[in-house]
Amino acid sequence: MSFSGFIVQLLNGLASASSLFLVAAGLSLIFGVTRIVNFAHGSFFMVGIYIAYTLVEKLGGSLGFWPALLLAAVAVGILGALIEVVLLRRIYKAPELFQLLATFALVLVIKDAVLWLWGPDELLGPRAPGLKGSVEILGRQFPSYDLFLIVVGPVVLGLVWLLLTRTRFGTLVRAATQDREMVSALGVNQAWLFTAVFALGALLAGLGGALQLPREPATLEMDLNTIGAAFVVVVVGGMGSLPGAYVAALLIAEIKAVCIWLGVVDVFGIPISFSKLTLVVDFLVMAVVLVWRPWGLMGRPQAPSRYVGMQEEPLRLPSRAYVVGTAAFAVVLAAMPILTADQPYTIVLLIDLLIAALFAASLHFIMGPAGMHSFGHAAYFGLGAYGAALLVRAMGLPMELALVTAPLVAALGAFVYGWFAVRLSGVYLAMLTLAFAQITWAVTYQWDTFTGGSNGLTGVWPSAWLSDKRAYYWVTLGLVGLGVWWLRRVLFSPFGYALRAGRDSVLRADAIGIDTKRMQWAAFVVAGTVAGLAGALFAFSKGSISPETLSVGKSVDGLVMVLLGGIQTLAGPVVGAVTFTWLHDTVARNTDYWRAMLGAIILLLVLLFPQGIAGSIKLMVDRWRDRSDKKSATGRVEVKTS
Template sequence: MTVQSLLFQAIDGLAAASGLFFVAAGLSLIFGVTRIVNIAHGSLYMLGTYVAATIALRFEGALGFWGGVILTAALIGLFGAVIEIVLLRRIYRAPELFQLLATFALVLIINDAALWIWGPEDLLGPRAPGLRGAIEVLGRRLPTYNVFLIVIGPLVLLILHLALAKTRFGRLVRAATQDREMVGALGVNQGLLFTSVFALGSLLAGLGGALQVAREPASLLTDLIVISDAFVVVVVGGMGSITGAYLAAVIIAEVKALCISIGTASIAGVAFNFSKLTLVAEFLVMAVVLIVRPHGLLGRRQTVMRSLAEPEEPLRPAPAALKAVGAGVVVALALTPLLARSQPYVLVLGIDVLLMVLFATSLHFIMGPGGMHSFGHAAYFGLGAYGAGLLVKWFAATMPFGLVAAPILALLGALLFGWFAVRLSGVYLAMLTLAFAQIVWSIATQWGELTGGSNGILGIWPSAPFDIRSAFFLLTAALTLLGVLLLRRLLFAPFGYAMRAGRDSQLRAEAIGIDVRRVHWIGFAIAGAVAGVAGGLFAFAKGSISPETIDVGRSIDALVMVLLGGIQTLTGPIVGASVFAVLQDTVMRQTEYWRALLGAIILALVLLFPAGIVGGLARLRLRLVRP
């Protein structure tokens, strides 16, 4: 590697930075004003790539391509406005996480819609007319199109910056970012402002996607990749800071370019392939930035947002009726193996449901009563699964040892990651936990010698007497029950009161002598250990584990389960996980478009039961009792 090639990679990295910036800037604008973390932003980008490629292929030549870029940006902007008006307007007063769930449902629906329209194959667009050549830079050929991207990024930054600083629209956006209710009380039509900001942000995503067509084919996989990249950029740059987003996009693109250009290097005699680091590089950057500057490079300390949601109801001990239902469930679980003699599949599904209940309950423990919205709970599930799997693989250990190792490894991971995470709150905490989960996932994927890489570990089977499925089911049921009851008991112990007090008001809790960070840290660790148990059981239930089973998707599944049940009820995660696991199992096998169906179900639930299933039932009961 020479200095010249390093410099060349650095220049080329700037082109990638521009693409990242467009998406992140839109996401940041939308978050700033509406306070909605729009997970579907990556889907808008993906739509941009498909629409632009389609237009460019249909109408050839410069007009088709460049006209298509502009038309695509406008169309995606319009589509964003429609989403805002039809869906988001109804949920601005819903709790933050519910909005997340709704936009996640959009991801599922848009992805399947794209599959239906464009099919599963990648769609390759034409190269940019007029910019097909390359120029000589540092003795290498740099595509002219990359030069164009390098220039247009800062140009868009400048335009956005001026628009925000100098126009009335910009002033309104900045004011609404701080206090949207007050802006409304001063006579500003917030609905219109929100719609236009959402449209502008979507337009930027569409533009980013359209410009990418000349470099890469449109693919159904881009939505989640782009959204996680964009999140990282926004968080590193500082929420709401457009300049910060550009800075962060440049840093991340450069770090990746650096990793690629170093390639395999030898450190202290050990060969290390840096290009493998690209998968984690951005998350490492984010973790470092969040630890050093918790609000991002150019972000400000988040003002305490005036929540538009109703205050949370306190937790109440289980009434007699609930205890009776609980006892009934225990009896039913004990009898299930008998029932399953004629239908063995019931046990397979039952184990899945139980494991998801345990996993979701452990996430709920820190999310609801702890107020820590972890986006990376799969990390501890994964550490548990790999803890058990590695022990079996390398030491031929039997299941009991594996099941002990699972929570221990998860606990250690949660103690380490949690120490950093509890120093943040809100979206920043969510993103840091996501980064840690991504790091765990990358280690599982990339450290092939230890973990078997993307093939994972095979042959993790339960030892006798649990090698019979009904026995394993009973073991799973017992451990799940134990875990759920333990977490529940903790919430009604002084520790649980302290955790809830810390969630409701950190200052007041500290003023009465509670070390909020410490309490939340311990809570985080306990939740991690319990998730580890679920992960360990999962490994033995499936007989194998692979990085796929612990990726972002699993973290999001857990979130959906908790939110589906209702975050402020203790039975919520149990019901949510059961419904979700059964739905996934039944819906998935019905149709090719199961994602869209799942998304539609989630949307219907969000709009009909804004407090989750259990929360919704509780409200219904309240209404019946107190007419």
């Protein structure tokens, strides 16, 4: 650790901060005006570097390099405008987090489109003309191109600031950030304002990707890696604040740079690898900032949207027909191992469907009735899975006892994380749950001696009497049914009614003596316990466990399941989990471009069923009943009149 090395690492941090700011600035603009949590923003970054690679080849690496980068950014901006006009404009009045489902589907479609156009191999672009060399700083060489990137960030921030403060367009954007419906009421064409902002945000992300061409190869993993870091920067800086995004990008990038400079340090005789903290330091920063300042460093509370989608309806006890239908369906599920005796893979798929349904039901418990949106629910699923595996391997407990005890490990994690999370709301709560999940993932990924690190744990098999997949299926069916039944029972208890009261009106709930935060905290523990049970069942069904069960992808899968089925019905998460898991398995086994097909199907379902599959079916049934009741009432009036 030398002083010169410290300075060089700080400069590296400045260069990384500029690149990260470009992506975060676009994401912040889009969310501030449209209120869309644009999960596809990382895809725009990825498309930008791929288009830049192609244009540099076509235009020539010397004279055409810099125009190619600008043209790539413009092309991504046009792509963003087309996506907004064709797709997103149709779903602005849907619940805000339901729009997340559409942007997630876009991620799948764009990823496979890039795979089809450019192939799976990494593509490394040429060095920037005029900036191929390096400069000497305190006896060390530093790339000239990185010095250029250090300047780009403040320049772009200044230009966007001038656009937002010195033009009519900027005035409208800032007004829409505070109250977009009022801007529309004043006669502004809100649709085209949204399109322009979305195109500008996509252009900034594309520019950020294009500028990375000389620094790193273009890969298909850039989208998800980038969107996670961009979300962190936007939330830490404050949603909708461009200066906040730049300050947050600087803070996070410099802390990472310092961690790399420190390397391995002995603290009281214990070697600590600070370089490994780079995997999770941004989420640690986000967790600390949100706990200390819930609206970010330079943010402020957003005005609530008047377009909140379908009004929440009170949950009703199931009718007798519903109970009879559910019982009949359970009988069919119990008979499936006998009906599919010659199709062993069907039992494996059914076990996966049941576990996914339980995981989605646990997430729905805090998203629907409790009104808390979690982006990190995979943490409790993974804690349950790792808890079961470690109880069997490290402590030698029998599988049956481990299956019962593992959900308590997840409940403990939910108890700790939930205490902090319930003090926030909206997107900030969701991002804090994501931070906790990523911290858990990082610990699991790097603790080689205990969790197996990146290799995970193997040899986690059920007891001998459950070695037959049919027997394990019946046990899974029973436990999943018990878990779903318990969640429903809790929702129709006094606790469940108090939970929904806090969701619908915090002020009224407080006025009648309901401790809303404590209720939400308890809901986190309940949901975490059930998710832990799903994780334990998953571990024993696969015989092994890996850090992937705690990753962002697993949490996103849970969100997709709940939103696809419908957040306003109790059957929604089960329907969504079965639909998504079955589609994922079927499409992946029948085409190389399964992501695009799956994404297209999800987009189609989003447009056809704007309240989710189960929610839309319930809505249609209710409308049909209303029409039938009106016809019956009209008929009775006519009879009386005659």
